Amino acid sequence: MKADLIVYNIGTLVTSKELERKSIGDMENIEVLKNAYIAIEKENIISIGEGNYPVELKDEKTELFNAEGKVITPGIVDSHTHLVHYGSRENELPLKIKGVPYLEILKQGGGILSTVRNTREASKEQLFNKAYEVLNRMAKFGVTTVESKSGYGLNMETEIKQLEVNKELNKKHPLEIISTFLGAHAVPEEYINDKKKYIEEIIKMLKKVKEKDLAEFCDIFCEDSVFDIEESRYILNEAKKEGFKLKIHADEIVSLGGAELAGELQTVSAEHLMAISDKGIDELVKNKVIANILPATSFNLGKNYAPVRKMINKGVTVALSTDYNPGSCPCENIQFVMNIASAQIKMTPLEIIKATTINGAKAIKKENKIGSLEVGKQADFIIYDTHNLNYIFYNIGINHVNDVFKKGKIIVKNKKLVF
Structure with missing residues (x-):
């Protein structure tokens, strides 16, 4: 299986994949990956992980997108x-x-x-x-x-x-x-x-x-x-x-x-x-x-x-x-x-x-399709214009989103709509 798109060099990737709770009140139990990648075929994620993307996912048709060490989360x-x-x-x-x-x-x-x-x-x-x-x-x-x-x-x-x-x-x-x-x-x-x-x-x-x-x-x-x-x-x-x-x-x-x-x-x-x-x-x-x-x-x-x-x-x-x-x-x-x-x-x-x-x-009962970045799920994600997750909440009142992908296609690029 070859990817249509590989987003690589992701500094912090908050996948929102749920992990086991440490306590009843633990709501921070989501996966965070460092130096990560996401590989997408058509609308869905086919591979995700830390480090360099597997070379076997790429062919001459694969588009590469350098995240430049920025923060990525699922689409909101x-x-x-x-x-x-x-x-x-x-x-x-x-x-x-x-x-x-x-x-x-x-x-x-x-x-x-x-x-x-x-x-x-x-x-x-x-x-x-x-x-x-x-x-x-x-x-x-x-x-x-x-x-x-x-x-x-x-x-x-x-x-x-x-x-x-x-x-x-x-x-x-x-x-x-x-x-x-x-x-x-x-x-x-x-x-x-x-x-x-x-x-x-x-x-x-x-x-x-x-x-x-x-x-x-x-x-x-x-x-x-x-x-x-x-x-x-x-x-x-x-x-x-x-x-x-x-x-x-x-x-x-x-x-x-x-x-x-x-x-x-x-x-x-x-x-x-x-x-x-x-x-x-x-x-x-x-x-x-x-x-x-x-x-x-x-x-x-x-x-x-x-x-x-x-x-x-x-x-x-x-x-x-x-x-x-x-x-x-x-x-x-x-x-x-x-x-x-x-x-x-x-x-x-x-x-x-x-x-x-x-x-x-x-x-909205769509957690099996969207809401987290996992293999088999829809490729909806955001690239924030920051290298630090905390900065999104520290610097208030501005739009921190740089790029938005919906179903594996970019719909906002450099803060501008592209559809």
């Missing part, structure tokens, strides 16, 4: 975004600065309801073009796979429209898009006095989304004044019957018991978790639910961060994502999230790399 998996929407909400910024709670903004017809109106009015082309440009910027920051939730339609037509745009983006943009149906993101204005009827509409949407094969996951905003525990349990159980994998926005604002529900239903992930209880943490561990943490949201809202160190120490599998959305976190920069995780949550560099690679892949 941004496993929680609200990518497809229209409009923006900078008009709410003064309210947030003054401390007006989000739920109060929502009651005034702002917040998500404002985005819903804009998204309903937007064409597929408008939604596609806006999201495509966002993906371009995410790619420059090292993201190679993106989870994208619907939830700004809150009716059959627009929820389907959002998910169809996801499907089109997945075909036409180099980044991979994983779709999540989030019809239970809020109660739309037309059902504000009849939530039960809207829940019936959500169940109809579930069936149509599954019929059209437009999403792998179903998510729900389980929160005070949105969907309570019983409503969330009902909707997620109906989604499970339809064959969806489950996610849940849990305990973001109020400690409602969303993490406990995630454990009960054995959802793939529970997202946000700033107000998680100790019992909720125990349920995540017991039921192997991924805690998807969104620190840029806490930063932007001036709220407390999720108790990540407590979660890690108890053995929770933690992922980190941007939560890119038009309201609480209009952040496309995963490296900014990584900086916050280091400076504010006190996660170590290896913990952060693990959280944004293999654990991000686990949060």
Whole structure:
């Protein structure tokens, strides 16, 4: 077997291949190679290791790429975004600065309801073009796979429209898009006095989304004044019957018991978790639910961060994502999230790399394909413009990514898109 591409002279190669834990709270248990190489045939890795690459992998057609002693990690998996929407909400910024709670903004017809109106009015082309440009910027920051939730339609037509745009983006943009149906993101204005009827509409949407094969996951905003525990349990159980994998926005604002529900239903992930209880943490561990943490949201809202160190120490599998959305976190920069995780949550560099690679892949059930650099896996990786892993977290506020490879092909070269 001959390689199409060999990347050699890698100073530090963080493969994110999981090693045996030294303790329950060990989240630095990923492989780090020095003076390494990666050999790729077509889309997949065929050889990886330290030292010089095996000469038998090379022939006259093999492309050689000198990493110049720099740091390489797997491509970043941004496993929680609200990518497809229209409009923006900078008009709410003064309210947030003054401390007006989000739920109060929502009651005034702002917040998500404002985005819903804009998204309903937007064409597929408008939604596609806006999201495509966002993906371009995410790619420059090292993201190679993106989870994208619907939830700004809150009716059959627009929820389907959002998910169809996801499907089109997945075909036409180099980044991979994983779709999540989030019809239970809020109660739309037309059902504000009849939530039960809207829940019936959500169940109809579930069936149509599954019929059209437009999403792998179903998510729900389980929160005070949105969907309570019983409503969330009902909707997620109906989604499970339809064959969806489950996610849940849990305990973001109020400690409602969303993490406990995630454990009960054995959802793939529970997202946000700033107000998680100790019992909720125990349920995540017991039921192997991924805690998807969104620190840029806490930063932007001036709220407390999720108790990540407590979660890690108890053995929770933690992922980190941007939560890119038009309201609480209009952040496309995963490296900014990584900086916050280091400076504010006190996660170590290896913990952060693990959280944004293999654990991000686990949060979308793609860990057998992406998230770590191993033989047989997809060749998604980043070359950072540094020779020291710690420097990425030390020198904050800049883009450290130099080159990005997706499925063995370079898509960002010297910080510029090449597709």
